[in-house]
Amino acid sequence: MTTLPMIDTDIHPAIEAHLDMPAMLPNDQLPSFEGDRIIQYREALREAMSEEMRHDKRVFLLGEEVAQYNGAYKISQGMLDEFGAKRIIDTPISENGFAGMAIAAAMSGLRPIVEFMSWSFSFVAADPILNNAPKMLYMSGGQFGCPIVFRGNDGAGGQLASTHSWCVEALYANVPGLKMAIPSNPYDAKGLLKTAIRDPDPVFFMESERMLGDKAHVPEEEYYIPFGQARLAREGDAVTLVSFGRPVHFCMEAAERLAAEGIEVDVLDMRTIRPLDIESIIERVKITNKVLVVDQSWPFASIASEVITQICERCFDWLDMAPARLNTADVPTPYAKGLEYDYLPNPERIVEAVKNMID
Amino acid sequence: MSKRMPATAPQSNDSKAVSSVTNKSNEITPAMMLEWLRQMQLIREFENRTMQAYQQAKIGGFCHIYSGQEACCVGTIAATNDDDPIVTAYRDHGHALARGMTPEACMAEMFGKVDGCAKGKGGSMHMFDKPNWLFGGHGIVSAQTPLGAGLAFAEKYKLEVMGEGKKKVSLAYLGDGAIDQGAFHEALNFSAVHDVPVIFIIENNGYSMGTAISRHTANADNLISRGQSYGINSIEIDGLDICHLYNEFKPFVDQCRENSRPGFVDLKTYRYQGHSMSDPQKYRTKDEVDAFKDKDSIAKLLSDLLGDGLITEAAWKDMQSEIKDQVRAAMDFAENSPIPEAGELYTDVYANPEKNLSPTATYTHGTKNPLM
Incomplete structure (x- = not known):
């Protein structure tokens, strides 16, 4: 009998003893969110991957144009030079094939990071990423884990029209066995991606083409952001806005405009969808008694639907009115600039929704 | 005698392949033939009892019987090392047993019991055995093909990047129906581009569920052209004669390992039962099935052994009887194992x-x- 050298043979039930997870700190013990080391969102992602690859040779990156081209969106720029072609791997345009291949590598004890140029292209890999990665541990009775990260651009880019503008979070978050992170800023992008790479379960990591150039402070020191730990991005008393990913920015802009009219709202950035930090939502709902979930997926069976259901289950009596949701318009993503803007849960729509809840 | 002499290494159509195989070490011994006979008969007997248990509703869900194809898994696995990773489709009981899973763990899994290989969470289609490097039976047609490439990729990565392990080959088993899937072509392409030492073994039983091969795939009598079109070393092997199979396949495996290149095998075989237990088999005649039963792989190996005086009728009876007892014990074990x-x-x-x-x-x- 031979045993695999790379994965803990005792992944169950002794996982805690073997898990190479760094300390996960609460928000108030993490490095400061504010500071003057300003880098782009894409650089934060690159730093996270590079640091983890230096730390652990099991980690590698593969995807379309990640190596010689330096990344279709320059996220992996320079990584081929540092890590070489055996760890930064260009793939053919065949997501089904390379996602499945990477999953088997994860089952074998490696730690693949799979870059989808866009999550819109992940559907041709739906079978491996949904049928294999999140179910392997269960189907094998605890024998084979799947420590893998799938990451890429999610949501409307800029006039990319219907097939290239998918928000996959509501579709994929439905599946047990996977975890999902949706960072809204460079600080979170780095801290969450480092945690995702260390996590022994499959992590679906959603970025946004529209945020890759966003600049903000990212600490010099190493840090990991725990999954299931939301950040209160803005504190108010009128309404709690619950959001994640790019729409957090729409919420922050709406909050500014509302503040100018004397209305102060909360903005709660969830950071991860699965796990969902429902306790932080409840805590704020008990203060504001009104909640609006701002979600860039379509309304039917959306993340907002789930969040609102959990709110009703957990703190119904604290609500002064029905919880509300603001999703993208329930149509395929349009191309025309103005139509695309109207389609999104944009600041104007958020302001209007909040005012409807206050009047 | 020629059946036990290794064949010459298959003609390469792979520009990167350079044969460095020495055939001496590949010779088939009488002990190997006897062990194959035992394994093949174990699978046949195991599947007979599986069908009984299914009809008694002790096994549920979809259940695909391997009878007729035994030489395929036994002969190919015999040509690999114990720590070469393998992955297969849902017709997986034979691979699990040939890889060394106990009949107890395999049967208990189908009974949905805690002592099954997946604690009763996987069932007939999902046999996983990590200690024996079996990375699953997989339920979606051809989904295991990219996985097979990934297994070989991972072992190569461990050796080249981490300086751990050794040169390994992975085996990815699929049926002829699976070659029509996109995942199959993507896996072949990736493996060829990235020099991944995976061998795609088409257990070609002539049917994609109930659709005959000439009705489901183009160029059906020349499947190796699929592999060749990606520059992959490809051979066709008669999968009903295990000695012939081993002689052809062993140097092929050695070559893929040595050269770190993929391989493609059209392994011609036949299944005696329907696609699954619920298949009335109206798409083929009884005459066709009987014609293949006349070429039965266990009978062929037995006749070779008897002819060469390597086994006696009495010893064969004893072997059959021992196997019957072994499988009966597995049935009892599965029956008595607790439910989850x-x-x-x-x-x-x-x-x-x-x-x-x-x-x-x-x-x-x-x-x-x-x-x-």
Whole structure:
């Protein structure tokens, strides 16, 4: 009998003893969110991957144009030079094939990071990423884990029209066995991606083409952001806005405009969808008694639907009115600039929704 | 005698391939032939009892019987090392047994019991055996093909990047129906581009469920052209004669390992039962099935052994009787193994089960897998 050298043979039930997870700190013990080391969102992602690859040779990156081209969106720029072609791997345009291949590598004890140029292209890999990665541990009775990260651009880019503008979070978050992170800023992008790479379960990591150039402070020191730990991005008393990913920015802009009219709202950035930090939502709902979930997926069976259901289950009596949701318009993503803007849960729509809840 | 002499290494159509195989070490010994006979008969007997248990409703779901194809898994696995990873489709009982899973663990899994290889969570189509490097039976046609490439990729990565392990080959088994899937072509292309030492073994039983091969795939009598079109070393092998199979396949495996290149094998075989237990088999005649039963792989090997005086009729009877007892013991074991406790429903979902992963469930770690 031979045993695999790379994965803990005792992944169950002794996982805690073997898990190479760094300390996960609460928000108030993490490095400061504010500071003057300003880098782009894409650089934060690159730093996270590079640091983890230096730390652990099991980690590698593969995807379309990640190596010689330096990344279709320059996220992996320079990584081929540092890590070489055996760890930064260009793939053919065949997501089904390379996602499945990477999953088997994860089952074998490696730690693949799979870059989808866009999550819109992940559907041709739906079978491996949904049928294999999140179910392997269960189907094998605890024998084979799947420590893998799938990451890429999610949501409307800029006039990319219907097939290239998918928000996959509501579709994929439905599946047990996977975890999902949706960072809204460079600080979170780095801290969450480092945690995702260390996590022994499959992590679906959603970025946004529209945020890759966003600049903000990212600490010099190493840090990991725990999954299931939301950040209160803005504190108010009128309404709690619950959001994640790019729409957090729409919420922050709406909050500014509302503040100018004397209305102060909360903005709660969830950071991860699965796990969902429902306790932080409840805590704020008990203060504001009104909640609006701002979600860039379509309304039917959306993340907002789930969040609102959990709110009703957990703190119904604290609500002064029905919880509300603001999703993208329930149509395929349009191309025309103005139509695309109207389609999104944009600041104007958020302001209007909040005012409807206050009047 | 020629059947036990190794064939010359298959003609390469792979520009990167350079044969460095010495055929001496590949010679078939009488002990190997006897062991293959035992394994093939074990699978045949195991499947007979599987069908009985299915008809008694002790086994549920979809259940695909391997009878007729025994030489395929036994002969190919014999040509690999014990720590070469393999992956297969849903017709997987034979591969599990040939790889060394106990009949007890295999049958208990189908009975949905805690002593099954997946603690009763996988069933007939999902045989996993980590200690024996079996990375699953997989239920979606051809989904295991990219996985097979990934297994070989991972072992190569460990050796080249991490300086660990050794040169390995992975085997990815698929049926002829699976070659029509896109995943198959993507896996071949990736493996060829990245020099991945995976061997795609088409267990070609002539049917994609109920659709005959000439009706489901183009160029059906020349499947190796699929591999060749990607520059992959490709051979066709008669999968009903295990000695011939081994003689052809062993140098092929050695070459893929040595050159770190993929391979493609059209392994001609036949299944005696329907696609699954619920198949009335109206798409083929009894005459066709009988014609193949006349070429039965176990009967062929037995006749070779008898002819060469390597086994006696009495010894064969003893072997059959021992196997019957062995499988009967596995049936008893499966019957008596406990059903999973209700709490097992929520285990093995996450390796790191944090809170708030589900609105309705609290996940925990499960009991230790019986194989580990």
